[in-house]
Amino acid sequence: MKPIKSVKIGSVTLGQGQPIAIQSMTNVNTADIPAAKAQIQALSDAGCDIVRLAVPDEAAAKAMEVLRKSSPVPLVADIHFDYRLALMCIERGVSKIRINPGNIGGEEKAKAVAEAARKAGIPIRIGVNGGSLEAGLLEKNDGNLARAMVESAKRHVEILNRYDFDDIVLSMKSSTVKTTIEAYRFAREEFPYPLHLGVTEAGTYQDGVVKSAIGIGALLADGIGETIRVSLTDDPVREAEVARRILKALDLGGNRVQVVSCPTCGRTKIDLIAIAKAISDAVENIPAKLKVAVMGCVVNGPGEAKDADIGIAGGDGCGVLFKKGEILRKIPENQIIPELLAEIEKMIKE
Ligand code: SF4
Incomplete structure (x- = not known):
């Protein structure tokens, strides 16, 4: 396995023997500042080290500035496709951006995001999702979804690397536990970047807990993964609680x-x-x-x-x-x- 680069997300460091960071995502409207603020606080109280928020529009991007100023934990802006929202969030001081540079409409846009993130000193998470791979990748990898996900990650990483950007976190989520485990194992062999673990669309509470515990747990038990997010169709506070329990079960929970x-x-x-x-x-x-x-x-x-x-x-x-x-x-x-x-x-x- 390659040595893992350490990545700083505000006050939280991933890699280099640091504790596994717990994260979750708010599910209220990000532009509704009181509601988002309350949920960030609740997630922090429940043990989240990092909180991610969806940024689907300008109102949400603007709200990120107010939210991050009052947040007890670093905030991550989750952006799909619109590079201008990424630039807005970087300007407003978020601690990390989640965006896939290959899906934002061209090299110039990817370059702009990479340069802005580098200037601000914040990392970018590339979030590969087994359900939304680029056309042709699955066939190219003989139907092996985990391999296809790694190839997709490679393409995104190469774009950032071209602009001298290396402050990267990767996730390789699939809704199938076995594929998720396989994809992360390949990713650990392939990349020197911290891995954000999660089984996506894991389902409602009981199914989601089991799938996440198996998927995330199997990887952590092998020493793979620097930060985790449990996905549940439920209150995100419960995600943080389950994440804590997974870490505790593996004696990775620190002082608990x-x-x-x-x-x-x-x-x-x-x-x-x-x-x-x-x-x-x-x-x-x-x-x-x-x-x-x-x-x-x-x-x-x-x-x-x-x-x-x-x-x-x-x-x-x-x-x-x-x-x-x-x-x-x-x-x-x-x-x-x-x-x-x-x-x-x-x-x-x-
Ligand atoms: S500890 Fe005693 S009560 Fe509990 S399962 Fe074992 S035998 Fe039964």
């Missing part, structure tokens, strides 16, 4: 408490599902690297969760508290949640 809990079985004699949910919700935003186990029984609980820092294992109407696999004391069922949370807090302070 990880809760492991058993699936329950016939040995479970407490309301473990409710307890696990309450603990999980309560620690969701605690910035600490801690593993908490919530297990249904003492037979397998402490043993199965011995790599956890702290946890409980259910008994008959009670739970036993354990730390690093060592049993400390018994707790009545109705006290499990507050006592476990108090112990977690204590451990974090220590």
Whole structure:
């Protein structure tokens, strides 16, 4: 694999061992400044490091200036086809542009965007989408969509490189999980640029979560990807929450408490599902690297969760508290949640 160039998106750096950045996209009208502002804030609160906004017209491009001034995170302008909107957004101080230089109507326009972005010191993301490839590319690659996507990316990259522009992020999204994974793997071999991972048109919440977790997760597990966007037909705040969970599941989530809990079985004699949910919700935003186990029984609980820092294992109407696999004391069922949370807090302070 080629060494990855580092790319700066405002205060966020991609590549060079930096944490994987989470991003999402607003779904309100960008020109509706109060609504867009509120959503940017909500996304930042939910853990987004970068927020992208659609810029379909001049009103949206103008709004980007106001929005980026008040935004707690770097903003990216998402532009299709109209290079003038890209120039307007660059002038207005956005931190990145998403545009495909091969689709904006000619070399002169691509050159103008590349030069303006270089002058402003901001990167461009080339977003290849399996559903909208240039004519003939699929046939040329014997029907291999992933290969065709890489060729499309190459064409766009070459245009920017011709104008001495190298501050590039790439995405290779397909609505098919397998094609997405394949395309990103090829892209990592081919390009030295940070990759923005995502499965596009992943669907409504449940399908989208599964597809994104498989597609993004498989790539991250192989060390591929510098920033991620989960696409859901749902509130974008939920995209950020799912992205965080994907990172946490791969131990890439930085300082976050990880809760492991058993699936329950016939040995479970407490309301473990409710307890696990309450603990999980309560620690969701605690910035600490801690593993908490919530297990249904003492037979397998402490043993199965011995790599956890702290946890409980259910008994008959009670739970036993354990730390690093060592049993400390018994707790009545109705006290499990507050006592476990108090112990977690204590451990974090220590
Ligand atoms: S930890 Fe105990 S209750 Fe939970 S699944 Fe395993 S055996 Fe069943």
